[in-house]
Amino acid sequence: MIVEPLQAAAPVPYGQLVPVTVHFDDLDALGMLHNSRYPLLAERAWAEYWHGLGFRFDGDWAAAGDLCNVIKEMKVSYERPVTRAGHYAAHLWVERLGRTSLTYGFRLCSADGTETHARGHRVLVRVDPQTLRPTPWSDRARTVAADLLRPEQADDEVAAA
Template identity: 65%
Template sequence: MTAEAPPAPALSYGRLIPVTVHFDDLDALGLLHNARYPLLVERAWTELWQDRGVRFEGDWAAAGDACNAVRELRIGYEAPVTRPGTYAVHLWLDRLGTTGLTYGFRFCSADGAVTYARGSRVLVRLDAGTLRPAPWSEAFRAAARELLRPAG
């Protein structure tokens, strides 16, 4: 007889995206290397948007809302990840502007119960021709609103 895993805590906002930490993501001390956290968050963010039809397929002019750049990244490390396996990234939006957005994230256990790192990242939507800020499409904005963290 096997014991059932406890239920995952319910998320009141955002999405929990599974990610995998591999053995070669660990540093010489056996800890998840600090540079891997943003990489794993980026992979989770990319997966979330690809599932909603926003993707880059090699052509910036056709990329639409996927043509964006990072303006700022902040991350704080709370507890070490000491072994390979399945974890998760909790993603949400803190702000959705005309040409930019700020999303928050937590690198956490697969069930979302334990937080290892948290942070935020500011993205700016770009016009592919000029590389100047451009407005998000209405389709993107509608999908993004579902990720907004409630005020308070």
């Protein structure tokens, strides 16, 4: 399954919008999306994107290839609460692609990408399943990640959205 970009009123100038759904039980006692759900939604969107391009994990780490990775760092800034269940989007892009690491940025936003609720980044390190030591990304993963690279002079509107 290929993840199709969302039809946005104002298309994002880089990266990809991936649909996400906030369910009623994701909301906390105050009726807001619980803080732990923001990174979870970004994680699910990232997995959906890569799975849509044929990268799969079926329980065998040796066969997982590029999906055998660990999180080195994650940062989330909460900007505007999500106050109801419904359809939203995760705007995903790659900030840095190293030999063994990848830093991706994300915004959790309205379905059309115009309103930002949270933003952050996550650093992944691909590891060898036997040694758990860093190992290089495959050429195929590098090609996919390169398609999501944020230009150095990215549109300031998205950065400020």
